[in-house]
Amino acid sequence: QKEVEQNSGPLSVPEGAIASLNCTYSDRGSQSFFWYRQYSGKSPELIMSIYSNGDKEDGRFTAQLNKASQYVSLLIRDSQPSDSATYLCAPQGASGGSYIPTFGRGTSLIVHP
Amino acid sequence: DVKVTQSSRYLVKRTGEKVFLECVQDMDHENMFWYRQDPGLGLRLIYFSYDVKMKEKGDIPEGYSVSREKKERFSLILESASTNQTSMYLCASLRGSGANVLTFGAGSRLTVL
Numbered sequence: 001q002k003e004v005e006q007n008s009g010p011l012s013v014p015e016g017a018i019a020s021l022n023c024t025y026s027d028r029g030s031q032s033f034f035w036y037r038q039y040s041g042k043s044p045e046l047i048m049s050i051y052s053n054g055d056k057e058d059g060r061f062t063a064q065l066n067k068a069s070q071y072v073s074l075l076i077r078d079s080q081p082s083d084s085a086t087y088l089c090a091p092q093g094a095s096g097g098s099y100i101p102t103f104g105r106g107t108s109l110i111v112h113p
Numbered sequence: 114d115v116k117v118t119q120s121s122r123y124l125v126k127r128t129g130e131k132v133f134l135e136c137v138q139d140m141d142h143e144n145m146f147w148y149r150q151d152p153g154l155g156l157r158l159i160y161f162s163y164d165v166k167m168k169e170k171g172d173i174p175e176g177y178s179v180s181r182e183k184k185e186r187f188s189l190i191l192e193s194a195s196t197n198q199t200s201m202y203l204c205a206s207l208r209g210s211g212a213n214v215l216t217f218g219a220g221s222r223l224t225v226l
Contacts (some may be wrong), residue, residue, distance in 0.1 A: 008153070032213050043203060043217035044156070088156065092213055099144065099213045101205075105155030 002027040006104035019076040023089030030091035079111045119218035132191040136204030144207040145187035149200040
């Protein structure tokens with residue numbers, strides 16, 4: 001069973017602060033790593049992807065990957081109330097040539113004014 | 114933009130009824146997935162398909178079946194609905210090569226009475 005672990009939260013941060021979301025995964029065959037954001041009552045939407053060790057920045061978002069430690073994180077700088085959502089970590093492995101996305105349970109983020 | 118359409122946004126069914134959840138994508142994606150999402154349990158994979166007439170069990174296939182007669186359509190079937198199948202059901206599709214980003218439908222909230 002492939003495991004993806006996230007702290008369910010809620011993680012509460014003040015507006016303007018840095019929110020740090022963490023994820024560990026068990027499948028060493030995972031090749032791609034995705035962060036999805038899900039607002040209450042809505043479907044998940046992709047916000048970041050990372051494939052190589054190190055950092056990847058996109059606007060206020062930075063994804064960090066350490067394959068040796070099987071750890072991926074998402075940093076949100078200058079957090080805004082509109083960032084309040086559940087963030088899903090999704091390492092992606094392969095089975096028989098198909099890519100099988102597996103999700104963590106998600107971390108609930110609350111950004112308060 | 115890729116569009117994934119789920120036929121029913123809200124359904125209410127009775128125990129023992131047969132339930133069909135339909136999903137259609139318009140971007141010629143090879144891979145399609147059915148997840149269910151429950152509070153505290155995250156997204157759990159029910160079934161997936163990587164080609165027409167092909168299907169693979171996910172993590173929680175019991176009580177469900179699927180059909181993929183055409184590339185664009187992936188149906189989830191509950192042969193005899195039970196109250197523990199009350200949940201949000203999310204369909205997603207993914208291209209078979211290149212960027213492995215899931216695109217989700219809006220979801221179908223099923224209540225079984």
